[in-house]
Amino acid sequence: MNSSILPGPLSTLPWRVLIPLTLLTCFGAMVLYSAAGGSLQPFATNHLLRYGVFLVMALIMSLFPQNLVRLGAYPAYGAVLILLVLVEALGAMGGGSQRWLELGFVRLQPSELMKPVIVLVLAAFYHSLPASMVGSWRALIPAGVLIALPTGLVLMQPDLGTALAIVFGAGVIMFLAGLPMRWFVGAGVAAMVAIPLAFIFGLKDYQKRRVTTFLDPESDPLGAGYHITQSKIAIGSGGLDGKGFGNGSQSHLNYLPEPHTDFVFATMAEEWGLIGGLLVLLIFGIVLRWGLTVARNAPDRFSQLLAAGMTATIFFYASINLMMVMGLAPVVGIPLPWMSHGGSSMMTNMICIGTLMMVDRWTKTGNRSNFS
Amino acid sequence: MKKRTTPAALRQTFDRRSFAIGSVQGGVGLILAARMGYIAVAENEKYEMESESNRVNLSLIPPRRGWILDRNGAPLASNEADFRVDIIPDRLVNAEQAVDTLGELLHLTPVEIQDLKDKLEDSRGFQPVQVASGLDYDEFAAVSVRLPDLPGVVPQRGFSRYYPTGPSVGHLIGYVGAASAEEYEEEPIPLLVTPGFKLGKDGLEKQFEQTLRGQPGARRVEVTASGRIVRDLETREDVQGQAIQLAIDGPLQDYAARRIGLESGSAVVIDCVTGDLMCMASMPSFDPNSFSDGIGRVEYKMLSENDRVPLRNKVLKGLYPPGSTVKPMVAMSFLEAGLDPEASTVCTGGLRVGNRVFHCWNRRGHGRVNMAKGIYQSCDVYFYHFAQKLGMDVIAPMAHRCGMGQQFPLPVASQFYGTVPDPAWKLKKYGREWQPYDTVNATIGQGYMLANPLQLAVMAARLATGKKVMPRLMLDGSQPTFDSMNFHGNHVEVIQNAMSDVVNGPGTAGRARLPVDDILMAGKTGTAQVVSLNVSSGKGGPWKYRDHGLFIFFAPFNNPRYAGAVVIEHGGGSGAAYPVARDIMTFLFDPAKGLEALHALEKQWGGTAQERLAARYSKYAAEAGVDVPPAPSDPATLVKHVDAEARAAAQPAAMATGAIRPRPDPVAGDTRTEPDT
The missing domain is CATH 3.90.1310.10 (Penicillin-binding protein 2a (Domain 2))
Incomplete structure (x- = not known):
């Protein structure tokens, strides 16, 4: 285990992902600089600072030994679950919905932490589950409970986007853990039935409106459809090479809602055009491909599932956000990793990256002791 | 399924399924790239336009x-x-x-x-x-x-x-x-x-x-x-x-409007050579300067409450019985029908028509009256007598030829026709046969006959020149030529001379003589009764019962250059009208002399029309306070409203069957106008 702090630690770092990631963050900072009207404040500096802090955190994380991580999986899950309950309780006492805990120096959003933690705990669960039981109910029921508790709590906040992210991450783990294919087919069919029902009975009015508007944005161009329409105008008017750095009229004249958070990609696309957009997609492609490679090369079941789950979480963030800004998905309030301004999503994504680097280090140091 | 329950099998599954997930991720990436390419390149033009229309x-x-x-x-x-x-x-x-x-x-x-x-x-x-x-x-x-x-x-x-x-x-x-x-x-x-x-x-x-x-x-x-x-x-x-x-002469327009003074009336002046309308004044009026800001509540109330309808253009939409001002036209119709101007009758102060006696305005009678005297003394009996002989079929066509009952090609929203009655008209309107007394009433411009001041002015111009003068409001640089009215012989001169005698001879309007050397104005007075004599004498009493005063004129009388008409509503008789006409024509030939007369009058009245309107407004506003209902948002609608009322009022509601008892035409007490028979 102590082999990790051996000479040449720099050379062992996964530069093939850190360089693109840093580039993406710097690009994000430039977009934020422009969105702030050509100013480092209040977004860009913060953004870079956070990236720096969380990068250090990720590098430290990557040094954790596997035993520790696996042992810590359930306690971590329990702790985050308690935090979620706490948020819910505080919200109830405060007389409204609340998603974060005020810790003085940072606003901690436990539901964000739950995204990597659910991956971690499920990886640990399927790691410890005997191979012969993978096809039985014992592979499903405990995992189902592990997923249902945080999902339920997050839905109560209510935060549909995060709940979907948790379910998606968990689903990918279960899929990769080798659960029978017919279960997924069955779940898919069930979902097809359940989604319309959930739409009618489960969603709040504003959430329903987002979905209907997504299906027909022009039905309400100045109301709920405004976001999608303005975002498409921003991306579309950027053209091939954009309007030029600092010249985006959609973002600077406030036509684009949330130009620095959820719609940061539209802000970028307006000024950098298709070329900028393809660059961002390419970097995400590199990062995700690296993540899956790490997962496939991972020495054991736990680290495989862990790495693949983390990759899936990043993928979920990026793809839902991009589909949303391009009018392919309803507005669900999910930021774009490494580009959107916001501490919580930066933390979550850097935890994912840190975990991937950790698994990568486990692979490289040849630690196969825990493969059973 | 059982065979996959070994760790090795699970690892295989993982490899396979992670490959699938990787493919899905790559696929989503491609879809996103394609979608973005579609929005940004294929639909670029559309979105660029939308972005511009947002921004600009x-x-x-x-x-x-x-x-x-x-x-x-x-x-x-x-x-x-x-x-x-x-x-x-x-x-x-x-x-x-x-x-x-x-x-x-x-x-x-x-x-x-x-x-x-x-x-x-x-x-x-x-x-x-x-x-x-x-x-x-x-x-x-x-x-x-x-x-x-x-x-x-x-x-x-x-x-x-x-x-x-x-x-x-x-x-x-x-x-x-x-x-x-x-x-x-x-x-x-x-x-x-x-x-x-x-x-x-x-x-x-x-x-x-x-x-x-x-x-x-x-x-x-x-x-x-x-x-x-x-x-x-x-x-x-x-x-x-x-x-x-415009053909309007600005200073003359202003002068005429101000000269009408405290009265409610209108004045029209036509250039006989070109037909140019040099003046079309209608008072009281409103100040268009204050209207352009949207009409205020107090101003609206003040104007709409005024019984002198300051919102109506009386030149085109004021209809009045023309009274004796039709007599030169009637005389012309007699001449054209072959009546000798020297043919005469004896006026004893009245004439029996059917079973009624129709009076002359001069109860003492005019003695022997020929055409000239019939005009300058405005003898009603002369016209009763010959009109019965010649008939309405002679008079009505001449009235139409002279412009009565006609609209003129002017750029205005509406002009009221008025009425020239004839047997066919009466039959259609009232379903009754034409009676001799109808002819008698028509010859002195009463009964059914109605005309607006513009028509009267055009009639004056056509009689004066013997040409079919058409009024025009816009100058377009052309010099119009008018057809002759085809009056025979010296008929035009007969009328010119008789009308000159009204003013310059032994006529009813001696006070209308122009104070300008060498220029003699011809004219004809008219007094139109508004209510029958048993309601009011027409000269005093409530304003709205007083007679209308009318005057048509042209000058110089033997070579007419300008013609016109003045109508003073409820002025109490023609004595209210011809001094206005005299001063307007004086101003035209000698502005200094005209202004002198006006300034003297305005001193009595309390300022120019504009000053008086402003003073009235401030007094009214002080009295009314804020508790006045608001004005309609669009004053144009209220003008239309007034129009509608005016139109309804323009036609006599009931049939006029009685004998008109003409009012003394010259103003009583004006010794200079007493006819010296």
Whole structure:
């Protein structure tokens, strides 16, 4: 285990992902600089600072030994679950919905932490589950409970986007853990039935409106459809090479809602055009491909599932956000990793990256002791 | 399934399934790239346009209106640079407070503040409401400095319409105002709802709207989503509307309007050679300068309550029994029918027609009367006698030929025809046969006969010249030629001489003689009774029962250059009309002498028409206070309202069957006009 702090630690770092990631963050900072009207404040500096802090955190994380991580999986899950309950309780006492805990120096959003933690705990669960039981109910029921508790709590906040992210991450783990294919087919069919029902009975009015508007944005161009329409105008008017750095009229004249958070990609696309957009997609492609490679090369079941789950979480963030800004998905309030301004999503994504680097280090140091 | 339950099998599954997930991720990436390419490249043009239309706000600059010029090129309507303050209701945060602050800064009266509050209540959205215009620079600056505290208040520089002679041209030229909802519906272009844009609401301003309007300028500005202006992009200057030139003589128009003075009436002067309408004055009037800001409640109430209908153009829409002013025309019809001008009858003060006695205005009788004396002494019996012999079929066609019952090709919204009765008309209208007494009434311009002052003036011009003079209002540089009326022999001269004798000889209007050497004016008096003698004598008593005073004229009598008509409503007789005509013609030939007479009169009356109107308004406003119902949003509708009433009143409601008892034509007590038989 102590082999990790051996000479040449720099050379062992996964530069093939850190360089693109840093580039993406710097690009994000430039977009934020422009969105702030050509100013480092209040977004860009913060953004870079956070990236720096969380990068250090990720590098430290990557040094954790596997035993520790696996042992810590359930306690971590329990702790985050308690935090979620706490948020819910505080919200109830405060007389409204609340998603974060005020810790003085940072606003901690436990539901964000739950995204990597659910991956971690499920990886640990399927790691410890005997191979012969993978096809039985014992592979499903405990995992189902592990997923249902945080999902339920997050839905109560209510935060549909995060709940979907948790379910998606968990689903990918279960899929990769080798659960029978017919279960997924069955779940898919069930979902097809359940989604319309959930739409009618489960969603709040504003959430329903987002979905209907997504299906027909022009039905309400100045109301709920405004976001999608303005975002498409921003991306579309950027053209091939954009309007030029600092010249985006959609973002600077406030036509684009949330130009620095959820719609940061539209802000970028307006000024950098298709070329900028393809660059961002390419970097995400590199990062995700690296993540899956790490997962496939991972020495054991736990680290495989862990790495693949983390990759899936990043993928979920990026793809839902991009589909949303391009009018392919309803507005669900999910930021774009490494580009959107916001501490919580930066933390979550850097935890994912840190975990991937950790698994990568486990692979490289040849630690196969825990493969059973 | 059982075979996969080994760790090795699970690892295989993982490899397979992770490959699938990788493929899905790659696929999503490709879809996103394709989608973005489609939006950004294929649909680029569409979205670029939408982005531009977001960013750029086109605001129109109202064009400067074309001037309205008189025959000498002097402006009757021009534009004045103007400081103005508008409110955009949607952007107001605290309307009450903003209005109060503005009231303080701009020294608005409580009435004006109330008007403003009403307008704000009725207004919708982004359509600006004018607070005040014609501000001086200090007031404008005071508002501009306070702008940060007054969201929604917009101080602007612009142009406002200016009518130098105010009420004198009110009916003729009309006025301008902001477009109403109906006008916008009719012509839905953005210019109509642009702040500061005014369009013609009445009179020539409305008739020549498209000529006068011009091309709006445009200012392109970059705006934020909330509508804040970031910067100016480019500005296109407006193109001023074209000027129109009238045949009206500005000073004469003003003089005539002012000379009518306290009376309610109208005056028309026609150039006999060209048909140019040199003056079409109708009083009392309104001040179009104050109308263009939207009519205030007090002003509206004052004008609508006035029984002298200041909102009606009496030149075209005032219909009056022409009275004795038709006698020269009737005489001409006799001449053309072959009557010898020396043919005479004896007037004993009355004539029995059927079983009624029709009186002459002079109960003592005129003795032996030939045509000339019949005209200059206005002897009714002469006309009763010969009209019965020759019949209405001789008189009515001549009335039509002279312009009565006709409309003229003028650029005005409406002219009232009036009535020239004949047997066919009566049968159609009342289903009764024409009676001899109808002819008798018609020959002295009473009964069913109605005409407007313009028709009377045209009749005077045609009789004076023997030519078919057509009135025109616009100068177009052409010199019109008129067909002859084909009057025979010396008939025109007979009438000219007889009408000259009315003024310059032993006639009924000796006081109308022009105080100008060498120029003799010819004319004919008329007194039209409004109610029968047993209601009122027509000379005193309640204003609305008094007789109308009429006078038609032309000068010089033997070579007519100018002709015209003056009608004074309820003036108590022709004595109210011909002094006005005399002074107007004096002004035309000798302006200094004319003005002298006017200034003396205005001293008695208390100022010019404009001054008196302003004084009346302030007195009225002080009495009325704020508790006055608000004015209709569009004064044009109220003018129409008045029109409708006027039209209904224009036709005699009941059949006139009785004998008219003509009023003494010369004003009693005016010794100079006593006929010296």
